[in-house]
């Protein structure tokens with residue numbers, strides 16, 4: 001069979017749409033696309049004519065032996081058509097040249113030639129090829145390596161690197177991103193290239209489906225402590241308990257895109273950007289029941305973690321994201337207390353950029369909520385309860401086999417907080433059975449808020465690009481769910497400030513038995529709060 005590069009090109013799928021054109025040799029500048037698998041994207045390498053070459057059929061090469069699943073290896077190949085430019089490899093010597101590889105050779109798109117020789121095994125499978133003129137080509141041996149740091153940039157110059165990727169398959173050919181062709185783009189230009197690329201990608205993402213699902217549902221105890229309280233003067237012995245539960249649910253989808261610029265020789269990352277498209281509902285019910293006093297701090301409790309589809313440009317850039325959910329509760333208690341409060345948020349069409357640009361696109365809105373609160377009516381109480389349900393996305397990034405590593409985190413912190421400042425009022429105000437009370441039974445104020453904070457941060461310095469401490473609030477808002485003051489002046493005065501309550505809480509190490517009789521709880525509020533009333 002006579003080898004025909006045109007036939008090969010015609011058989012290659014959708015090559016024309018993507019940046020990497022397998023039908024043309026790439027000399028000095030090569031592209032490589034992810035066109036299948038879990039995501040899509042393009043890598044572009046730009047270097048000197050002597051620094052970047054091609055080992056594919058488009059440049060006249062036919063590879064005879066090469067393991068598609070190995071990176072560093074020795075391969076056998078022949079030049080089947082010198083007219084197509086095989087010799088380009090040898091400009092300034094083959095060693096030290098970065099080459100594009102066909103997908104059938106090597107586990108990565110590009111490698112460095114470290115050695116070239118006339119191979120001792122000159123056999124060519126008959127089926128592989130015969131030159132048009134019938135002559136037998138020489139079989140060459142080439143050593144491929146992926147330790148880009150070992151290449152001396154002084155020999156063939158630097159090779160710059162541009163990467164753009166999307167978590168959505170099939171996007172590669174669908175957006176008009178044009179990596180700068182000039183290798184020596186100024187830093188300022190690179191930064192705007194990253195921004196523009198992410199912006200264009202995020203626009204494409206708005207119109208297509210292919211997001212990964214995010215699902216979580218669990219009813220978890222965040223804190224539960226109980227013990228027998230011995231008789232204490234007039235207070236009889238009883239079994240006390242302090243218990244916090246969270247029913248949490250997250251339903252949503254996520255997609256993301258990346259852009260990076262730097263050099264592969266020498267390995268160095270100059271700019272990096274990530275955007276995340278998020279649609280999600282975060283709902284939960286916080287339940288607290290306490291007949292003990294003291295303070296509770298659950299710490300951050302991991303509830304769930306799973307991987308979401310990553311993006312891999314082998315040996316160049318890989319992104320491995322995870323979705324996790326954490327919860328946290330704190331409380332300071334000095335009365336018998338029952339609380340049920342709903343958290344409910346809808347995040348729609350959010351697009352979050354890191355490093356952050358302007359305000360994030362999309363809407364972050366509270367949904368309908370329910371609130372139930374009962375407390376022992378006749379004591380002075382400065383209770384404070386806060387609970388957080390925190391779905392997080394973590395994007396682990398590895399550039400050029402460890403040349404730069406970081407994790408970019410995106411936390412969506414949905415919280416509810418109850419602040420009580422109640423003062424003891426005259427016994428007369430309390431109904432005798434202690435079960436149901438009127439406003440008159442309480443003095444002081446109750447303040448229930450919910451909050452949504454979206455924070456992005458990098459947990460290691462991705463070279464000098466982001467500070468270790470880079471953490472930014474992309475969205476942070478508190479909504480009033482319920483606020484009411486009861487009784488007269490003394491009660492209002494009892495409404496202590498935040499700092500005062502924090503000090504109160506710090507003083508209390510843990511939960512314990514109450515020093516006096518707390519009395520049965522009476523309902524303070526039981527209300528369904530429509531989203532429209534939550535501002």
Ligand SMILES: *[C@@H]1O[C@H](CO)[C@@H](O)[C@H](O)[C@H]1NC(C)=O
Nearest residue numbers: 013035036037038068103104
């Ligand atoms: C992607 O395409 C290559 C050939 O183009 C094939 O070898 C590989 O199995 C494909 N991967 C997936 C995940 O479909």
Ligand SMILES: *[C@@H]1O[C@H](CO)[C@@H](O)[C@H](O)[C@H]1NC(C)=O
Nearest residue numbers: 153157158184263265266268
């Ligand atoms: C090559 O890269 C190094 C390291 O990034 C840089 O200092 C140098 O200026 C670059 N050389 C050229 C010619 O761009």
Ligand SMILES: *[C@@H]1O[C@H](CO)[C@@H](O)[C@H](O)[C@H]1NC(C)=O
Nearest residue numbers: 168169170171173174208210
């Ligand atoms: C990419 O564009 C082609 C042609 O316009 C279209 O058929 C395909 O659905 C697009 N892919 C995505 C993921 O939108």
Ligand SMILES: *[C@@H]1O[C@H](CO)[C@@H](O)[C@H](O)[C@H]1NC(C)=O
Nearest residue numbers: 176177178179193196197200
């Ligand atoms: C983004 O899209 C605009 C309009 O299509 C185009 O002019 C610009 O070059 C694109 N940006 C990049 C980095 O490709």
Ligand SMILES: *[C@@H]1O[C@H](CO)[C@@H](O)[C@H](O)[C@H]1NC(C)=O
Nearest residue numbers: 175200202203204205206207
């Ligand atoms: C997205 O769709 C809208 C309406 O269908 C269209 O106007 C817009 O150009 C599309 N954007 C992209 C980036 O394809």
Ligand SMILES: *[C@@H]1O[C@H](CO)[C@@H](O)[C@H](O)[C@H]1NC(C)=O
Nearest residue numbers: 281283346365366367368531
């Ligand atoms: C939340 O509210 C939005 C509208 O604001 C509504 O479309 C959605 O169904 C609500 N979700 C839940 C779980 O109540």
Ligand SMILES: *[C@@H]1O[C@H](CO)[C@@H](O)[C@H](O)[C@H]1NC(C)=O
Nearest residue numbers: 413453454455472473476477
């Ligand atoms: C949100 O802002 C408040 C102050 O306005 C701050 O105390 C809180 O820590 C912020 N939340 C997050 C998660 O950054």
Ligand SMILES: *[C@@H]1O[C@H](CO)[C@@H](O)[C@H](O)[C@H]1NC(C)=O
Nearest residue numbers: 378379424434517518519520
């Ligand atoms: C609170 O009320 C209970 C009865 O409901 C009573 O026994 C107790 O003494 C009262 N405590 C205080 C501090 O007034």
